[in-house]
Amino acid sequence: MAPNTAPPALWPAPHASGAVDATVHVPGSKSVTNRALVLAALASEPGWLRRPLRSRDTLLMAGALRAMGVEIEETVSSSSSAGGGTGEAWRVLPTGLRGPATVDVGNAGTVMRFLPPVAALADGPIRFDGDPRSYERPLHGVIDALRVLGARIDDDGRGALPLTVHGGGALDGGPVSIDASSSSQFVSALLLSGPRFNQGVEVRHTGASLPSMPHIRMTVDMLRAVGAQVDTPESGGEPNVWRVTPGALLGRDLTIEPDLSNAQPFLAAALVTGGKVLIPDWPSRTTQPGDRLREIFTEMGGSCELTEYGLEFTGSGAIHGIDVDLGDVGELTPGIAAVAALADSPSTLRGVAHLRLHETDRLAALTKEINELGGDVTETADGLHIRPRPLHGGIFHTYEDHRMATAGAVIGLAVEGVQIENVATTAKTLPDFPELWTGMLGQ
Ligand SMILES: O=C(O)C1=C[C@@H](OP(=O)(O)O)[C@@H](O)[C@H](O)C1
Ligand SMILES: C=C(OP(=O)(O)O)C(=O)O
Numbered sequence: 001m002a003p004n005t006a007p008p009a010l011w012p013a014p015h016a017s018g019a020v021d022a023t024v025h026v027p028g029s030k031s032v033t034n035r036a037l038v039l040a041a042l043a044s045e046p047g048w049l050r051r052p053l054r055s056r057d058t059l060l061m062a063g064a065l066r067a068m069g070v071e072i073e074e075t076v077s078s079s080s081s082a083g084g085g086t087g088e089a090w091r092v093l094p095t096g097l098r099g100p101a102t103v104d105v106g107n108a109g110t111v112m113r114f115l116p117p118v119a120a121l122a123d124g125p126i127r128f129d130g131d132p133r134s135y136e137r138p139l140h141g142v143i144d145a146l147r148v149l150g151a152r153i154d155d156d157g158r159g160a161l162p163l164t165v166h167g168g169g170a171l172d173g174g175p176v177s178i179d180a181s182s183s184s185q186f187v188s189a190l191l192l193s194g195p196r197f198n199q200g201v202e203v204r205h206t207g208a209s210l211p212s213m214p215h216i217r218m219t220v221d222m223l224r225a226v227g228a229q230v231d232t233p234e235s236g237g238e239p240n241v242w243r244v245t246p247g248a249l250l251g252r253d254l255t256i257e258p259d260l261s262n263a264q265p266f267l268a269a270a271l272v273t274g275g276k277v278l279i280p281d282w283p284s285r286t287t288q289p290g291d292r293l294r295e296i297f298t299e300m301g302g303s304c305e306l307t308e309y310g311l312e313f314t315g316s317g318a319i320h321g322i323d324v325d326l327g328d329v330g331e332l333t334p335g336i337a338a339v340a341a342l343a344d345s346p347s348t349l350r351g352v353a354h355l356r357l358h359e360t361d362r363l364a365a366l367t368k369e370i371n372e373l374g375g376d377v378t379e380t381a382d383g384l385h386i387r388p389r390p391l392h393g394g395i396f397h398t399y400e401d402h403r404m405a406t407a408g409a410v411i412g413l414a415v416e417g418v419q420i421e422n423v424a425t426t427a428k429t430l431p432d433f434p435e436l437w438t439g440m441l442g443q
Helices: 030-042 056-067 109-121 140-148 185-196 213-225 264-273 289-299 327-340 353-357 362-372 402-414 423-428 433-440
Strands: 010-012 021-023 047-050 071-077 087-093 101-104 123-129 152-155 163-168 174-178 201-205 241-244 253-255 276-280 303-307 310-314 323-325 347-350 376-379 384-387 394-396 418-421
Touching: 030 047, 030 056, 030 087, 030 109, 030 185, 030 213, 056 071, 056 101, 056 109, 056 423, 101 109, 109 123, 109 140, 109 163, 109 185, 140 152, 140 174, 140 185, 174 185, 185 201, 185 213, 185 241, 213 241, 213 289, 213 327, 264 276, 264 289, 264 310, 264 327, 264 402, 264 433, 289 303, 289 310, 289 327, 323 327, 327 347, 327 353, 327 362, 327 384, 327 402, 353 362, 362 376, 362 384, 362 394, 362 402, 394 402, 402 418, 402 423, 402 433, 423 433
Parallel strands: 021 276, 047 253, 101 123, 174 201, 323 347, 394 418
Antiparallel strands: 010 418, 047 087, 071 087, 123 163, 152 163, 201 241, 276 310, 303 310, 347 384, 376 384
16 A cells, blocks of 8 residues: 655745735644544444545545445535535444455554554454555554453554454453553544443553643543543543543534644744734634644734634734744644744744654654755754754655645745645645645735
């Protein structure tokens, strides 16, 4: 399942001739869409996803669930009982999960981590494979935990893909301890399927740190919204322990929020050009980590207003460095690093050592690519020091990482002659990126 090996094209990143002034409709959240698909597949009645994200990661999730017997009908609706308006809607009809099946995870953390527990509930063997990088991304938390909870899994002993889950039609469940310091998705994966385990699940995180807490809150919120009972450290439970009670899940009619992490490059464009960008439908309450951008990009020199129309973000013309712990919002790091490289003072980005195991080693990739444009970035044990320098054009390599591509595009707004290698890699979560970007610039 190797990705296309043709030489990746170079995309001349548009240079901004002035301040941007645009409204950008950002497609649905990857993290919400893929959780909604899993929960709908585990439910005891049909459900709807309205305005789902259609991207490589979500199509891989849908394809995997279909391979296990779930029906997903794609429709274009003209009205929505959930108030979602016109647009695409997916109707999910949960059926008995079954193998044999093969799942291509691509390089989607959500697919490779959320689906092995689902496969353990299926009847028959489910083989998991993916892009070469998926073999290197940590999965031990899910594999070891599932074995403790009663699953039979064949792997090569590295705690990673490829592997086969021999689903037995049901799983005992119960208490399990894991070290989720390399990915919050281990916790989310076990909680999402937990209501369907015979004894539910009690997940205890034993590691020193736990990244991406908002994504765990997203899991808990979405589980509760389909009727699951979840006890969390925040609801008075023990620190680092989550408990899910066994029970049936409801089918839901859910309109997916825009992906706020994918709104990042467009907000960054307002900051970098001293312009203005409106993101319609920015939720007033959300668990998405991208909501932290309101605070982070304000500290870096912009200002924002959340109104009934969405989030209006305005750059002042000045870009300031920042010292910030991004452990909760690690996926925002590439975009923040790009802005920091253009700032009027140095930045320190901390708390993101686990990014070395993301789509690529993001700390190494950002350091190398910004420095090759004349920058001065050094890696620390858990992040980056960024000292802004005058940058020049050149090729910005992307390592099949969607967020490297969008980070390079942000730098290209301010620096002439930046060429993004393989901008098509944005298809992982934002296939329309080049069109949205040139649309924003009025090109
Ligand atoms: O659960 C999720 O949807 C995600 C959790 C985070 O993973 P890590 O905790 O592995 O960083 C995040 O970086 C990823 O983009 C999406
Ligand atoms: C880390 C990311 O993705 P994944 O879901 O593959 O972990 C990301 O989107 O930044």
